[in-house]
Amino acid sequence: MQIDPAKYKSISSGFGVLLKEQGVRGFFRGWVPTLLGYSAQGACKYGFYEFFKKYYSDIAGPEFSAKYKTLIYLAGSASAEVIADIALCPFEAVKVRVQTQPGFARGLSDGLPKFVKSEGALGxxxxxxxxxxxxxxxxxxxxxxxxxxxxxxxxxxxxxxKDQCSKSFQLGVSFAGGYVAGVLCAIVSHPADNLVSFLNNAKGATVGDAVKKLGLWGLFTRGLPLRIVMIGTLTGAQWGLYDAFKVFAGLPTTGGITPAPAATVPAKV
Incomplete structure (x- = not known):
């Protein structure tokens, strides 16, 4: 729908056309670069988020990190994502080309060298x-x-x-919170998602080409409902699994009410 809206006019017709032309295997085209790319990205994203969240909290100090905790979350997540996308980008480029150009390659093993031969490693x-x-x-x-x-x-x-809720209940809260967060994520990032798909599909394409072909309205809305369902479910599952691992490791689940920092008691002379 993002690359060829004339062919894939809606979600239902898109499924029908893909099934008719490529069969069930078409739904799994590009699964290897997707699996490897997003596994590497996820490991970097969650790992570096915890690192940067603590790092920025230590710099700010307990009082300011409690008062401006949302800024800590924003700075930590942005820093982590810069690193995570460096790991993801090559896999994403090959994945989009494999998925949107049937016949280009069967998957990562032949798609990666073919991509590099065509556009160079920097491509x-x-x-x-x-x-x-x-x-x-x-x-x-x-x-x-x-x-x-x-x-x-x-x-x-x-x-x-929270500390009196069962671990299974806390994991349910993590999934619910993750699903709602995923819906918001999909809406915020969708225009850029359309751009990434367009640029990786066409050699030499520019952002201007994408805006001209898709239009501003299409840039913000084309394929959005399907992406909301996908990203909402995926994000909820990610937070559920992430917190399940933390529980397994003996750590508390993510989020909840942050205790107020302890008052500083003046030292006695």
Whole structure:
């Protein structure tokens, strides 16, 4: 729908056309670069987020990090995503080309060398700026809104304090908060997602070409409903799995009401 709206006019017709032309296997085209790329990106994203969140909190100090915690979440997530997208970008370039140009390659093993031969190694990163434009706002919304939503749920919707809730209940809250955050992520990052798909599909294409062909309205809305369902479910599952791993490791789940920093007691002389 993003690359050829004349052919894939709607979600239902898109599924029908793809099934008719490529069969069930068409739905799984490009799954290897997707799996490897987003696994590498996810590891960097979540790992570096925890690192940068602590790093910026330590710089700000307990009082300011508690007062401006949303800024800490935004800065930490943005910093983590810059690194994560460097890992993702080559896989994303090959994935888009494999998915949108049938016959280009069967997957990553033959698609990667063919892509490099055609556009050079640096061609794998020609979409890095639009990818940052898509993923950095996406991840800032993903982490900051998730932390805020979970805190609001425990504060206003759940009568039992978080530390008295069962771990399974806390994981349910993580999924619910993640799903809502995912919907917001999809809306914020969708124009850049259309740009990334357009640029990686056509050799030599520019942002201006994409805007001219898709139009501003199409840039913001084409394929959005399907992406909301996909990203909402995916983000909810990611937060659920991430917090499940933290519980397994003996750590608390993410988010919740942050205790107020302890008052500083003047030293006795």
């Amino acid at each position: 794998l990163y020609k979409g890095i700026v639009p990818l940052w434009g898509r993923q950095i706002p996406y991840t800032m919304m993903k982490f900051a809104s998730f932390e805020t939503i979970v805190e609001l749920l425990y504060k206003h919707a759940i009568p039992t304090p």
